[in-house]
Amino acid sequence: MSRVYNFCAGPAAMPVDVLEEAQRDLVDYKGSGMSVMEMSHRGKEYDAIHNEAVENIRKLLKLPENYGVIFMTGGATAQFTLVPMNLLGPGQGADYIVAGSWGSKAAKEGKQVGAINVIANTEKDIPTRMPDLATLKYTPGAAYVHCTSNETIAGTQMKAFPQTAVPLVCDMSSDILSRPIDVTQFGLIYAGAQKNLGPSGVTLVIIRKDLAEKANEKCPGFFRYKTHLDENSLHNTPPCFAIYMLTLCTRWLLKLGGVDGIARINRDKAGKLYAALDASKFYKATAVKADRSDMNITFRLPTEALEEQFVKDASAKGMKQLKGHRSVGGIRASIYNAFPVAGVETLIAFMKDFEQKNG
Ligand SMILES: Cc1ncc(COP(=O)(O)O)c(C=O)c1O
Missing domain, CATH: 3.90.1150.10 (Aspartate Aminotransferase, domain 1)
Known part of the structure; x- marks a missing residue:
């Protein structure tokens, strides 16, 4: 076997132990005679994998009871639209803190759905940097504040998060589970899996349950967080194999001391x-x-x-x-x-x- 040092920004390097375990079980998962790719998403083998993924995420993020875990598809990019579709009430807007091209993309997509105010923008700054949180002026009546914890292209990372009166929404695609965070600072966190959680194909959403409950009722069922939360991310066929890999990656992380x-x-x-x-x-x-x-x-x-x-x-x-x-x-x-x-x-x-x- 010959492995390179893969510095790719995503999809990114996976733990070798995880790849080898998946390889051992690829054709015959634990004596089931089937690959995880071939199993019913409602069968007992997959059920155990799925629920362990949820449990591992809960443990690693020390999630309180009032937060839910959802596995979705469409990457973080789909979340750029789903967040405002769910969290903006009629006529409501939201504040966006833009620190690079990902925050900028989130704001641009958000503008297709509602009134998005970019309250800070350091996208074009050289040297690259995060906005100064102390000087932010929030818009009265904003439904939420959106930020990007780590700007993957600019190479910048928020070391502290804004203290907001309204729910804070964070794109954590490129640094989730890489450092301790206090989840209770956030209303919603989302992340594509392909950097720190596993392979591409599954997107993690952490949501405060009351926000999912009161989300915009005009939002079509499939696109509502509540639908997926209520059905434990089994409303339709989930990306089973990607979730299986996420289970192995989170197990690996727990073994390393979380x-x-x-x-x-x-x-x-x-x-x-x-x-x-x-x-x-x-x-x-x-x-x-x-x-x-x-x-x-x-x-x-x-x-x-x-x-x-x-x-x-x-x-x-x-x-x-x-x-x-x-x-x-x-x-x-x-x-x-x-x-x-x-x-x-x-x-x-x-x-x-x-x-x-x-x-
Ligand atoms: C911070 C951040 N947000 C969003 C995305 C887009 O993610 P996806 O390709 O999963 O839609 C990326 C991808 O690199 C990213 O780094």
Whole structure:
């Protein structure tokens, strides 16, 4: 077996133990004679997998009873529309804190549904940064406030969350379960699974139950959170195999000591990489220090030609997908939960060598 260090921003590296377990059980799941892909979503084997996924998420996020777990499809992108469809009452608007292209996309889609006020926007700022939460002016009567905890392209991360009188909605696609959070600060959290939770195809939604209860009744049934909450995400056929993989990933995370355990490892990985960047005059981190993401480490080299060479040479040495997002260029090392410490150390050694040869 030969595995590369995969720095992809998503779909991202998965724990090898999880992949191997799935491989062992792929054709005959625990003596059932079937693959999880072939099972009824209403049968007892799948039922156990599904309920363990819910339970593991509840444990990892320390969810209080008044919060529900929903598995949906359509990625975080579908949530950009579903959130306002559900949470905006007639004539109501919402406030959006935009810190990069994902927040901007969420606001743009929200505007198709209702009156969205962008109350802060740092999308175009260089160096990249999060808005200053202390200066935010909320709109009276807004139904909710929306934010993005980690801007995957800009390489920025909210270290604290806004204190809002109305429900706070957060797109946590690129840092969910990577660090401890107090869920009770939020009315709704959503995240595509393909970075920290498992493969693409399943989207996690955490919702305060009263919000699901009073959501807009005009919203068609399938698109209502309440429908999926009431039916334990089995209203229609769920993405069973993706949920099975999420079960294995969350089990792996629990074994590592849960969110506290993985947060220590994540801090260590990101800390080492930022220290290497700060110690060099050749590389330049692109985000302001206070807002640096522990998940997506973005940086530049002196020229675009050198960046191209860097990506090419790294790839030849088994470090893949280091090219920054096409909209911003530069280099991006995505080091989510499953990305190994050894991969970060290998990258740092390569960076030193590349600087020596080209600096
Ligand atoms: C923060 C954030 N939000 C939303 C998305 C879009 O997610 P999806 O492709 O699951 O719709 C991404 C994808 O990278 C993301 O990083």
